[in-house]
Amino acid sequence: MGQQVSVNPFVLDIDGDEPCLVGGRCVDCGNVTFPRYAGCPKCAGSNIEPIELGREGTLWAWTVQGFPPKSPPYLGANDAKDFHPFGVGYVELPEVIVEARLTESEPGKLKEGMAMKLTMESLFKDEEGNDVVTYAFAPAE
Amino acid sequence: MQSDVAIVGIGMHPFGRHEGVTGMEQGAHAVREACKDAGISWQDLQFAVGGSAAAGNPDTMVSMLGLTGLQFVNVNNGCATGGTALSTAYNTIKAGMADLGIAIGFDKHPRGAFASDRPVHPVDGGRDWYGGSGMAINPQFFAIKINRYMGKHGISHQTLARVAAKATRNGSMNPMAWRKQPFSEDEILQSQMLAYPLTQYMFCSPGEGGVALVLSRSDQAHKYTNTPIYLNAAVMRSRRFGSFEVKASWLPKDDEVGPTADASRAAFELAGIGPEDVDVAQLQDTESGAEIMHMAENGFCEDGEQEFMLERGETEINGRLPINTDGGCIANGEPIGASGLRQVYENVLQLRGGAGPRQVPNDPKVAYTHVYGAPGISGVTILSK
Numbered sequence: 001m002g003q004q005v006s007v008n009p010f011v012l013d014i015d016g017d018e019p020c021l022v023g024g025r026c027v028d029c030g031n032v033t034f035p036r037y038a039g040c041p042k043c044a045g046s047n048i049e050p051i052e053l054g055r056e057g058t059l060w061a062w063t064v065q066g067f068p069p070k071s072p073p074y075l076g077a078n079d080a081k082d083f084h085p086f087g088v089g090y091v092e093l094p095e096v097i098v099e100a101r102l103t104e105s106e107p108g109k110l111k112e113g114m115a116m117k118l119t120m121e122s123l124f125k126d127e128e129g130n131d132v133v134t135y136a137f138a139p140a141e
Numbered sequence: 142m143q144s145d146v147a148i149v150g151i152g153m154h155p156f157g158r159h160e161g162v163t164g165m166e167q168g169a170h171a172v173r174e175a176c177k178d179a180g181i182s183w184q185d186l187q188f189a190v191g192g193s194a195a196a197g198n199p200d201t202m203v204s205m206l207g208l209t210g211l212q213f214v215n216v217n218n219g220c221a222t223g224g225t226a227l228s229t230a231y232n233t234i235k236a237g238m239a240d241l242g243i244a245i246g247f248d249k250h251p252r253g254a255f256a257s258d259r260p261v262h263p264v265d266g267g268r269d270w271y272g273g274s275g276m277a278i279n280p281q282f283f284a285i286k287i288n289r290y291m292g293k294h295g296i297s298h299q300t301l302a303r304v305a306a307k308a309t310r311n312g313s314m315n316p317m318a319w320r321k322q323p324f325s326e327d328e329i330l331q332s333q334m335l336a337y338p339l340t341q342y343m344f345c346s347p348g349e350g351g352v353a354l355v356l357s358r359s360d361q362a363h364k365y366t367n368t369p370i371y372l373n374a375a376v377m378r379s380r381r382f383g384s385f386e387v388k389a390s391w392l393p394k395d396d397e398v399g400p401t402a403d404a405s406r407a408a409f410e411l412a413g414i415g416p417e418d419v420d421v422a423q424l425q426d427t428e429s430g431a432e433i434m435h436m437a438e439n440g441f442c443e444d445g446e447q448e449f450m451l452e453r454g455e456t457e458i459n460g461r462l463p464i465n466t467d468g469g470c471i472a473n474g475e476p477i478g479a480s481g482l483r484q485v486y487e488n489v490l491q492l493r494g495g496a497g498p499r500q501v502p503n504d505p506k507v508a509y510t511h512v513y514g515a516p517g518i519s520g521v522t523i524l525s526k
């Protein structure tokens with residue numbers, strides 16, 4: 001029996017009680033990026049430390065992906081017959097605004113400023129039967 | 142307006158899909174047409190600058206055109222490739238390195254949205270989490286940006302449709318355009334929703350085509366043409382910290398201007414004029430929302446004014462500020478290396494008074510082009526006669 005594994009622990013840590021996104025924080029100027037880069041795009045410094053990002057935020061902007069993404073790079077199912085549109089948006093967290101999938105894909109149910117919280121969505125089953133998950137945001141209410 | 146460099150010949154290979162014709166052959170065709178237009182032969186050219194994103198190294202084209210030993214520089218600068226070919230040629234002449242040269246742009250892309258098979262962001266040795274999770278898709282960015290803009294500045298879905306309807310109408314009067322069938326606003330709104338609020342007919346598609354422009358010192362332009370068109374500015378800028386761009390997995394909370402506003406300001410400063418002096422403009426319309434936002438970013442209106450400008454037809458060919466008179470990317474498709482030069486080709490035609498049924502009335506004197514693309518670059522030119 002497989003288990004849940006992160007699409008990439010570099011950005012999504014699922015080992016704790018709750019999943020969390022991992023970004024980078026510039027020690028020199030405090031700027032936060034997602035993911036972590038080797039250098040700071042704001043001050044050009046190179047002293048960057050990993051940082052756990054907050055799990056709750058508000059929807060900053062959004063769309064709905066209406067056609068199947070190409071593979072590669074997409075890891076999920078993209079057969080035109082079974083494809084379901086999914087939301088994509090930017091969520092304003094306490095530290096930084098991040099782009100993510102949204103669990104809601106109904107335009108009438110998405111609104112800028114609405115409260116969102118971090119969750120996970122399955123992408124595919126790997127060769128060992130593990131459920132490979134990525135990060136997504138869901139409406140908080 | 143004063144300028145040291147003039148465009149004295151233009152050539153184009155029709156845009157669209159051309160089975161069995163390589164991108165480079167389309168570029169070479171455009172070169173021959175441009176030389177014919179300037180009344181010169183390939184042997185007369187002292188240098189060439191060529192750009193292509195996906196159709197091969199431009200300098201290998203000399204084997205089709207003639208091995209004359211000329212200086213041939215290849216440029217590859219994302220969506221600003223054509224504009225960079227032009228500005229490099231402009232600077233070569235302006236610096237006194239040569240008197241006569243050519244800027245070339247061509248491309249040929251596979252069908253479907255542009256996608257990258259290399260990770261856009263660091264993966265630390267693991268899976269491509271960004272593209273793998275269903276992001277890294279260009280239409281998403283344009284849709285998210287216009288969706289937010291519409292809410293903030295009161296732009297309607299109908300206005301998105303008006304832009305695409307205008308593009309297909311103008312394209313139907315352009316023999317070089319890919320899509321020559323005009324679509325109604327209803328047909329556009331009812332086509333498949335690709336990325337809310339943008340539908341299929343609001344988007345351009347990756348395509349094929351080639352454009353070439355012969356440039357000379359202004360004081361020698363009369364040798365080649367009776368209607369030299371002067372290049373007053375050719376500027377490109379990359380993004381600054383805080384601008385919202387294609388394939389951004391994160392954004393800072395600081396608000397900052399994008400590369401279009403920077404490039405536009407620099408170009409107007411170089412030319413010594415302002416947006417109010419422009420008689421015809423070609424603006425990057427990757428999809429209808431982009432044209433709307435680029436109207437404001439290039440200084441042609443305030444945010445939100447586009448709604449009534451489109452409603453009143455102010456950007457139609459006979460309007461106050463005609464925009465994308467050749468049908469833009471929406472009707473011509475987007476061969477990356479050729480797109481920026483297509484806009485300049487159209488503006489030269491308009492300033493010469495040679496645009497036929499889509500000619501802008503009242504003898505336009507100043508023309509403007511703007512390209513925008515990944516990863517947050519923008520190129521602007523200003524032409525005059």
Ligand SMILES: [Zn+2]
Pocket residue numbers: 026027028029030031040041042043044045
């Ligand atoms: Zn920093």
